[in-house]
Amino acid sequence: MLEVSGLSIDLPGRSTAVRIVDEVSFAIPAATTVGLIGESGSGKTMTANALIGLLPDGAAVQGSLRWRGEELLTATSSRRRELRGDEIAMIFQDPLAALNPTQTIGRQVGEILRRSGQSRAAVRTRVIELLDRAGIPEPASKLASYPHEFSGGMRQRAVIAMALAGSPSLLLADEPTTALDVTVQARILRLLRTIQEESGLSMLLVSHDLRVMAHVAHQVVVMYAGRVAERGSTAAILRTPAHPYTRALVQSVPAVRTKSALAHPLPGTPATPAARPAGCAFHPRCPLARDRCREEQPVLRSIGPDRWTACHFAEEVLDERPA
Structure with missing residues (x-):
């Protein structure tokens, strides 16, 4: 590879x-x-x-x-x-620094998907799937959350979901x-x-x-x-x-x-x-x-x-x- x-x-x-x-x-x-x-x-x-x-x-x-x-x-x-x-995707050392504090988790995880031209509904569905795969409970309810509302472990899982978004x-x-x-x-x-x-x-x-x-x-x-x-x-x-x-x-x-x-x-x-x-x-x-x-x-x-x-x-x- x-x-x-x-x-x-x-x-x-x-x-x-x-x-x-x-x-x-x-x-x-x-x-x-x-x-x-x-x-x-x-x-x-x-x-x-x-x-x-x-x-x-x-x-x-x-x-x-x-x-x-x-x-x-x-x-x-x-x-x-x-x-x-x-x-090639990267998971950075500090998830708090890697995430934008002014944007929701859902928007950040879905950024690469929106760039590919997918519809809003398709992006939302895929983001929920990614958050769920990363082990975030009740992912649909977390789309509108901001990084400061997550614990350290949850932020790291969100960063992992972001890294996996582009497959x-x-x-x-x-x-x-x-x-x-x-x-x-x-x-x-x-x-x-x-x-x-x-x-x-x-x-x-x-x-x-x-x-x-x-x-x-x-x-x-x-x-x-x-x-x-x-x-x-x-x-x-x-x-x-x-x-x-x-x-x-x-x-x-x-x-x-x-x-x-x-x-x-x-x-x-x-x-x-x-x-x-x-x-x-x-x-x-x-x-x-x-x-x-x-x-x-x-x-x-x-x-x-x-x-x-x-x-x-x-x-x-x-x-x-x-x-």
Whole structure:
């Protein structure tokens, strides 16, 4: 469905451009959920925004973004607008900011339908269906409601309904549960998983929470300081991480690997693209770091079927995994 190859994004800095995303590559197959995971500042959201052209002014993009064989980076702005909503839709991190406070929920969910020329009656019927599918009770009575009249979970469901209005083939979900309590998070995740399975659409899920990935994603792309640290199937990545950063992430979340209440927080401070260390960006926090790690940037290499890692000593990391 979507092939991302060598994606790099530079933003203007005080004296020189800053590379926020550096040579990121991955693919999203049909009917598959791919997760982008990493700490804040790792470049996850910027990568997702690049897929639909929502980048800051002055951003310079290199590489390739191929949607069903069509190169998006060279597509016209009008073509990109056609794709947004109709073929590729996005669920933003903050539903309150994503919704217009001056317009009703019904009007906002039905906007893309009205643009397609459907009658008012057909739009109303479809909006009710979408709200119902998103799990909003008594949807017909909610058409005239405003965003401030909805709870956080209900607003997120309304945003999901908006994203589904154009019947997209790819859904981009940027931290869709961050602002919600644990119970509502679980409901939203179940909803997204059900929609993905029933509709057969593809989904790119951006999150810093490995527990979210464990329940929803088929494949995972681990990012650190704007680069891909590791990628592969979710089961393989979480059970046998081959990069010290991925292993540290897994060990910091007890629910991913063990029933123990103990966790091991990551030491140190995440590297930022603006102050990315030489060599492997993770080496200041890595217990396996050696001179080679400080001097030579590791390349993303295959270490098995559908499994890649950017670590000089991946085999050693695998050998150290718990029995």
